Amino acid sequence: MKIYFAPMEGLTDGVLRRVHRDLFGGVDVYCLPFHKLTQSGTVAALLTREKRDVDPQENRALTVLPQALTRDPDQLLTWMNDLAGLGYGCGDLNLGCPSPTVTKRGRGSGMLKDPEYLRSFLDAVFARPLPVRLSVKTRIGFERAEEWPGLLNILADYPFHHVTIHVRTTREQYSGGIHPEAFDEAVRMGIPEPVYNGDLRTAGDVKALLSRGPDPAGIMIGRGMLANPALARQIRGGKEASKEELEAWYTALYEGWKNRFGSTIALGRIKKLMEWPGEGDIRRKRLLRRAVEIDECIRALLD
16 A cells, blocks of 8 residues: 655645655655646746756655646646656646635636536546656545545546545535545545545554555545654554654754755744644644744654
8 A cells, every 4th residue: 555645835845755754754655736837837837946846856766746736638738748858657637626716716626616627628638648647636526525426437437547535525625524435436436546535644544444445555644744754654563753753853854944945934834844743732832933943843842
């Protein structure tokens, strides 16, 4: 079973990916934050941070999966051609982003509102030879989980490399109830390489998922990995993160981000990252808010 590290804009960049691999490991594929494709669809037209993020030198010795946000098949194919030129073997189509600023333009999970257009889009993409393999990340519907069988019938008609299924609707965002039965339905239908995503926060959550069956080809974890960077290692039977490892984790991230962005941005990123393991702890949040040095942040979180 593969473990995918889900992306989060402003945190899961090359600095975090390399530090995570070196200190904890256990991840098979690090997913890049989506590229919001412009009219040209070229990698050259991406934002500076996006171009840096997809640069092979930024991801040396890592397996990463670039992701595109678009509703234009020509843009997607141009982007995939550029990925091939950079040496990548797979790109991912984002049908999962639930942000209203994205969905109101019919992109991300907004495309799920219009199954007829989704099918015509995919027809246009797969009508031509693809320069790299294409995977997709989707939600199970826009308004209701009852939309899933129809969407699943569409996705099943195309030769995706793998399909990542976030078992919520767009309306449920990231905190609504999950629908694991939607994933079971995809497995029974023979969807290629189904990857489960949604509320896997602990190794126990993954164990419970595997015990209920059917087994996924992979799992994608985002918030759980940010809260506990040793989670992938634990899922594979390894040890929990020690206090010394966590100190090294936050220190190395701070130094990497400080060298790239300066100390102010680096400290802001560390504080944002520390919101995940400190979630719900008011005293810890107050100490983090007041901290002006990395050592203060680490003490606030770990002491």
